[in-house]
Amino acid sequence: MTTSASSIAAWLRDNADLPRIDREVLLADVLERTRAYVFAHPERLLANDDLRRLDDAASQLRQGTPIAYVRGWREFFGHRFRVSPYVLVPRPETELLVELCVREARTGERVLDLGTGSGAIAISVGIARPDLAVTAIDISAHALDVARDNARTLGASITFAQGCWFEAVTTPHDIVVANPPYIADGDPALATLGAEPRLALTAGADGLDAIRVIVRQAPSFCQRLLMLEHGADQGAAVRELLAAAGMTGIRTETDLAGHDRITWGRLA
Ligand SMILES: C[S@@+](CC[C@H](N)C(=O)[O-])C[C@H]1O[C@@H](n2cnc3c(N)ncnc32)[C@H](O)[C@@H]1O
Numbered sequence: 001m002t003t004s005a006s007s008i009a010a011w012l013r014d015n016a017d018l019p020r021i022d023r024e025v026l027l028a029d030v031l032e033r034t035r036a037y038v039f040a041h042p043e044r045l046l047a048n049d050d051l052r053r054l055d056d057a058a059s060q061l062r063q064g065t066p067i068a069y070v071r072g073w074r075e076f077f078g079h080r081f082r083v084s085p086y087v088l089v090p091r092p093e094t095e096l097l098v099e100l101c102v103r104e105a106r107t108g109e110r111v112l113d114l115g116t117g118s119g120a121i122a123i124s125v126g127i128a129r130p131d132l133a134v135t136a137i138d139i140s141a142h143a144l145d146v147a148r149d150n151a152r153t154l155g156a157s158i159t160f161a162q163g164c165w166f167e168a169v170t171t172p173h174d175i176v177v178a179n180p181p182y183i184a185d186g187d188p189a190l191a192t193l194g195a196e197p198r199l200a201l202t203a204g205a206d207g208l209d210a211i212r213v214i215v216r217q218a219p220s221f222c223q224r225l226l227m228l229e230h231g232a233d234q235g236a237a238v239r240e241l242l243a244a245a246g247m248t249g250i251r252t253e254t255d256l257a258g259h260d261r262i263t264w265g266r267l268a
Contacts, residue, residue: 009042011051015058022067026057029071066195077124081150086142088200090120093255094179097229097262098124100253101177104225107131109174112221114165114214115139117200119147119158121177126156135159137168140199165214166221176222179229180210207231208241215241219267227264235260 012023027038030050046054060070068074068089073082076090077098083089098121105111108131113122116136126134136158138144144160151158161168181200183190184207193201203210211228215238218226226247230238235252242250247265255261 006045006051007042008038008044008046011046011054012042015054018058018061022061023058025067025071026054030054030057064195069195074118076118076120077128079124079127079154081118081120081123082146082153083118084142084146085195086140086197087118087146088196090118093257093259093261094121094229095124096253096255097121097177097179097227098128100227100262100264101125101175102128104227105129105132105175108133109224110135110171111175111177112137112169112173114176114178115180115200115210116147116160117143117179119150119156119160121179122147122158123151123154123156125177126151126158127154130157133159135161135169135173137161137163137165139164140197143197143200165210166217169221172221172223174222174224175227176214176218176225177227178214180214182207182211182229182231182234206237208234208237211238212241215245219245222267225264225266227262229262230260232259232261235263238263 008027015023024035024038028035030053057070061067066089068083069085073080074089077095081090101111102125110133111125113136116122116138119136122134122136136147141162144162148160181203183201185202185205211230228238239250239252242265247267250265252260253262
């Protein structure tokens with residue numbers, strides 16, 4: 001919808017078909033103010049340039065573009081990550097994987113993040129624990145460009161490499177973390193995720209193909225802990241895979257919604 005709105009209140013009203021929070025966030029971005037400012041100044045007039053940018057952003061939202069792609073960034077673990085349609089938008093539940101890794105890592109250990117996407121996990125771990133040597137891998141060169149850019153902007157020292165899971169890894173690591181694709185091909189949930197790269201989302205008929213490969217290869221490249229994010233209904237299957245690979249101390253952590261989310265185990 002193209003509007004003739006001239007104030008914050010009028011633009012909010014003219015775009016009432018969009019969620020209120022999205023409208024406020026877009027206004028805050030364009031005006032380079034906070035949402036509190038937007039809320040407190042409904043009478044503020046909008047410049048034509050600002051109106052054009054707002055209307056363009058609103059039409060992207062109506063076409064189903066996630067707000068993180070419209071804004072170009074998403075906050076994760078307290079940091080602002082640039083995102084593009086080449087990378088998954090980092091999810092809040094993945095912060096649990098970062099917390100676990102930061103908590104369990106011993107001083108100076110080598111950490112490997114497989115399928116780094118925007119670099120959200122590797123960079124957050126690297127910033128929280130500068131004593132660790134963090135390497136991040138992705139098969140997508142475009143994703144790695146975004147991750148490298150985020151590492152530079154956020155001042156994190158990360159080693160990046162392109163390859164299929166452990167393919168580009170030449171040295172053993174103490175901890176391997178991954179949020180691999182884990183949605184089953186044909187899952188109806190994919191209908192709402194169409195803007196994100198398919199490569200980041202799906203992994204075979206039961207969604208476990210990527211996890212199977214990582215677990216099978218982990219003993220050759222991982223010396224201590226393997227930590228995997230997975231779907232809410234995949235906890236038991238992932239525990240079985242880790243046990244079959246000879247891992248011990250296997251545990252599943254639940255996310256804030258109480259769903260199975262991270263399963264981790266110890267290598268001998
Ligand atoms: C679910 S996304 C996770 C992105 C990021 N780690 C996060 O948590 O926001 C999975 C990532 O795995 C990458 N990927 C898919 N297949 C891969 C493979 N065979 N080898 C390496 N990375 C792969 C995708 O490009 C994508 O960036």
